[in-house]
Amino acid sequence: MPGRNRSDMQEKQLLNHTADKEQRPLAGRSNRAGNLAQSEKKLQEAICVLLVELCERFTFFGIVCNMILFCTVKLGYRNYQAAIVNMCFVGTSMLTPVLVGWLAECLVGRIKLVCICMFLHFLGTALLPVVAFPFEDIYIDRRHILHTLTKREQKIIFYFALLTASLGIGGIRAIVCPLSAYNLEDCGPKELLSFFNWFYWLINLNSAVVFVSISYIQQSVARNLGFLIPFVSVLMAIITIHMVRGEMIYKPKTDSSLLTTFGVIASALKTCCVRYRYFNGGMTNWLDHAKENYGGQYSETQVEGTKSLARLFPLFAFQILYRTCIMQIPSGYYLQTMNSNLHFSGFVLPVAAMNVISIVPLLILVPILECINLCLFSSKGTRHSPTIYIVVGQLSAALSVMVAGFSEIHRKHFPQVEQKLSEEVLLVSSMPCFHLAPQYILLGVAEALVTPSCSLLSFQLVPERIRGISMHFLTLFNGAGCFMGAFFVQTVHAGTQGNWFPHLLHEGKLERFFFFLASLMMVNTLGFWTIAHRYNNLNQEYTNEFRESLPEEKLLKHEKAIKRYDGVLEHSPILSPMEKT
Numbered sequence: 001m002p003g004r005n006r007s008d009m010q011e012k013q014l015l016n017h018t019a020d021k022e023q024r025p026l027a028g029r030s031n032r033a034g035n036l037a038q039s040e041k042k043l044q045e046a047i048c049v050l051l052v053e054l055c056e057r058f059t060f061f062g063i064v065c066n067m068i069l070f071c072t073v074k075l076g077y078r079n080y081q082a083a084i085v086n087m088c089f090v091g092t093s094m095l096t097p098v099l100v101g102w103l104a105e106c107l108v109g110r111i112k113l114v115c116i117c118m119f120l121h122f123l124g125t126a127l128l129p130v131v132a133f134p135f136e137d138i139y140i141d142r143r144h145i146l147h148t149l150t151k152r153e154q155k156i157i158f159y160f161a162l163l164t165a166s167l168g169i170g171g172i173r174a175i176v177c178p179l180s181a182y183n184l185e186d187c188g189p190k191e192l193l194s195f196f197n198w199f200y201w202l203i204n205l206n207s208a209v210v211f212v213s214i215s216y217i218q219q220s221v222a223r224n225l226g227f228l229i230p231f232v233s234v235l236m237a238i239i240t241i242h243m244v245r246g247e248m249i250y251k252p253k254t255d256s257s258l259l260t261t262f263g264v265i266a267s268a269l270k271t272c273c274v275r276y277r278y279f280n281g282g283m284t285n286w287l288d289h290a291k292e293n294y295g296g297q298y299s300e301t302q303v304e305g306t307k308s309l310a311r312l313f314p315l316f317a318f319q320i321l322y323r324t325c326i327m328q329i330p331s332g333y334y335l336q337t338m339n340s341n342l343h344f345s346g347f348v349l350p351v352a353a354m355n356v357i358s359i360v361p362l363l364i365l366v367p368i369l370e371c372i373n374l375c376l377f378s379s380k381g382t383r384h385s386p387t388i389y390i391v392v393g394q395l396s397a398a399l400s401v402m403v404a405g406f407s408e409i410h411r412k413h414f415p416q417v418e419q420k421l422s423e424e425v426l427l428v429s430s431m432p433c434f435h436l437a438p439q440y441i442l443l444g445v446a447e448a449l450v451t452p453s454c455s456l457l458s459f460q461l462v463p464e465r466i467r468g469i470s471m472h473f474l475t476l477f478n479g480a481g482c483f484m485g486a487f488f489v490q491t492v493h494a495g496t497q498g499n500w501f502p503h504l505l506h507e508g509k510l511e512r513f514f515f516f517l518a519s520l521m522m523v524n525t526l527g528f529w530t531i532a533h534r535y536n537n538l539n540q541e542y543t544n545e546f547r548e549s550l551p552e553e554k555l556l557k558h559e560k561a562i563k564r565y566d567g568v569l570e571h572s573p574i575l576s577p578m579e580k581t
Contacts, residue, residue, distance in 0.1 A: 048239055054206050055236035056172045059125055061210040062232075063165060064090060065352035068334050073424045075155060078503045080493040083331035084486045089162050090327065091482030096170020098472050102258055110175055117171020118237045124165025125233040131157045172236070189460055193373055193386065196452035196459075201366040204447075208359045211352045261469055264290045264298050264306040271296055305466045312458060312470060315535065316477040318394075318528040319454060322446075323481025324488065325397040325521050329355055329443060331485065332514065333404060333436065339426075339505045340411060340433040342419065349433065351421070357437050361444035369448070386453030387532040393449030394528060398521035400442035405514035407436050412506055429506065457535055488517070 064086065071082035100117065104110045131154050187195065264287060271289035287310060290296035291303045334351060342349045369389075414431040458474045459467050492513055493501045500516075502508025 048242065050202075051239050052172065052236055053203070055232050055239070056121075056169060057203055057206050058210055058232050059121070059165075059236070060093060060169055061207045063125070063128060063162075064330055065211050065355070066350075068330065069338060069351055069421065072338075073421065073426075075158070076151065079335050079505075080489050080498070080501045080503075083335070083489050083501070085162075086330050087327050087482045087486040087489070089166060090330070091479045091486070092163075092166040093169045094475050094479035094482060096166050097174035098170075098258065098476055100167070100170040101174040101468075101472065104175055114171055114175045114240065117168045117175070118240055119168075120164045121168025121172065122233045122237060124161045124163070124168055127157055127161035128165070131161065172240075189456065190373065192460055193452060193456045194370060196455045197366045197369060197373075200447075200451055201363060204359045204362050208356045208363070211355045211359075212350070258469055258472055260298070260302055261306050261309060261466070264303055265310075267296050267298060268303075305463050308462050309466060309470055309473065311534070312461060312473070314531050315454065315457060315528075316473055318524055318531075319450075319474070319477050320481040320484055321521055321524040322394050322397055322450060323478045324485040325401050325517060326443060326447065327482050327485040328401060328404065328514075328517070329358055329440070331489070332510070333439065333443075335505065336404065336408060336411065336436055336510070337433050338421065339428045340436065341414075341417065341428065341430050342421075342433050344432075344434075348420075354433060354436065354440060358440040358444035358447070361441050362448040365445065365448040385536040386456055387535050389449040389453040391525065391529050391532060393446040393453070394521065394525040396442050396449070397446040398518050398525055400439045400446065401514050401521060402518035403442060404436075404439040405511040405518065407439060408505070408511040408514065410435065416506065461535065488513075492516070 067086045067089070068079075068082040071077040071085055072079060077085070100113065104113050268287045268290040271294070285307055287303055287307050288294055290298045290306075291300055292298065293300070296303070333354070337354045338351045342351065411429045411431045414429045416427050417430045418425050419428045420426075454474065455471070458470045462470045489501055496509075496512075499508050500513040501510060
């Protein structure tokens with residue numbers, strides 16, 4: 001009997017072993033199949049997000065590229081009014097993602113909100129061609145239909161279309177294609193800088209296509225083809241619906257929000273004001289007043305995250321005036337180009353096509369910067385910081401605006417000629433528009449250096465859970481730069497009675513506005529240069545300081561200290577040598 005039992009046990013073990021061998025390949029195959037399906041879904045999700053991003057940028061640049069020409073020639077606006085409208089639209093399109101992101105977190109569901117934003121985007125892009133194309137009479141089936149919209153009705157529909165389009169743009173950028181959807185959490189500084197370089201490279205390549213094609217369509221031939229913009233909006237909606245059905249809409253972590261950050265700041269300020277006299281000097285930062293340990297309402301983790309974000313506020317603040325300079329491309333530079341000779345070998349160039357000259361340096365510089373970054377990050381002894389790129393880029397922006405002032409003086413020395421733009425005859429300078437190329441090139445160099453580097457610092461130098469909040473703040477300050485540009489134009493026009501931002505450029509002093517802006521930008525560059533050292537080694541400092549301030553890290557340090565103290569007691573005599581004797 002014992003022998004039989006032993007043989008039965010051996011047979012069972014052999015059967016179990018063979019069954020395990022058979023199941024292991026099946027389990028391995030199923031795991032490989034699952035990983036393959038998951039990787040395919042991630043690839044499909046990344047492609048969809050990228051397509052939606054490109055479609056959204058296509059419609060955005062299609063709206064912006066000839067807005068000043070439309071406002072001045074068709075709506076009868078003066079130059080400064082058209083520039084203000086354009087900058088306010090760009091600034092609103094930058095701020096709405098923050099607003100829509102807050103609505104998605106607190107009030108409305110993400111899926112419901114993205115459907116609303118897609119409808120608003122299509123409504124805005126559909127109304128704009130209805131207002132803008134065509135302004136001449138229409139012939140349908142040999143019947144003459146008169147375009148009967150008055151100027152007032154055109155302006156009402158125009159502003160309503162801009163508002164709905166900007167709200168739709170905000171929803172798409174905040175929900176469908178935020179930067180968090182690209183899974184950048186595990187990337188180091190080298191990979192992040194490479195991502196931002198190629199991300200903005202692709203966006204600018206898309207904008208170059210738009211500025212050449214759409215601007216020519218809108219300005220010269222077959223203007224009804226401007227309905228291509230709402231068609232692209234419909235295509236974007238179809239891709240987004242596919243993403244919704246496939247559950248590919250990115251869902252961010254809910255452990256931190258923009259409201260929490262503002263709440264920490266407000267709580268700290270309130271506590272400082274109310275109980276200022278009763279606090280001692282033990283706190284190293286004023287935001288510590290918001291901690292629960294000091295009578296605040298927020299946890300230590302939330303406050304420490306806000307402190308790491310507050311370190312970036314000087315960086316964000318110095319981007320405001322830089323963004324104002326960048327906004328001269330669709331405003332001041334556009335007016336200069338529109339009032340220059342656009343004829344080239346018997347062909348009339350679109351005004352917005354000059355923007356491509358500012359994009360070409362970025363398309364060329366990104367591969368070169370990638371090689372430089374690869375060498376710098378691979379060398380062990382070199383501490384690479386992108387702040388030098390920001391300083392050089394802001395200096396390039398200041399030089400660009402200064403060159404624009406000298407170009408304006410040079411442009412006035414040429415005799416005036418008649419030029420036909422959008423069925424209207426304008427009196428412009430005979431100076432070829434290519435003489436304005438240096439100022440466009442310098443701003444393109446600035447964008448290639450500043451934007452990816454600033455995005456890297458904003459993303460890398462904060463804890464992972466508030467990186468989205470950090471990018472929101474960067475967007476807020478960039479939007480503030482657009483509105484500051486509009487404020488400068490309005491203030492300068494009112495203060496100089498239209499002399500520094502004139503309607504007829506040959507009768508005013510637009511160059512003085514450029515010199516004024518260039519001097520401000522030089523001061524801004526020097527100011528950032530004085531604080532740039534704060535962000536050279538901030539990554540290591542942030543890692544150490546933030547982790548040491550967390551409760552679990554403090555507990556771990558106390559445990560290590562207790563263990564070390566116990567070890568010292570075990571290895572040291574209880575009585576000293578003096579007491580033994």
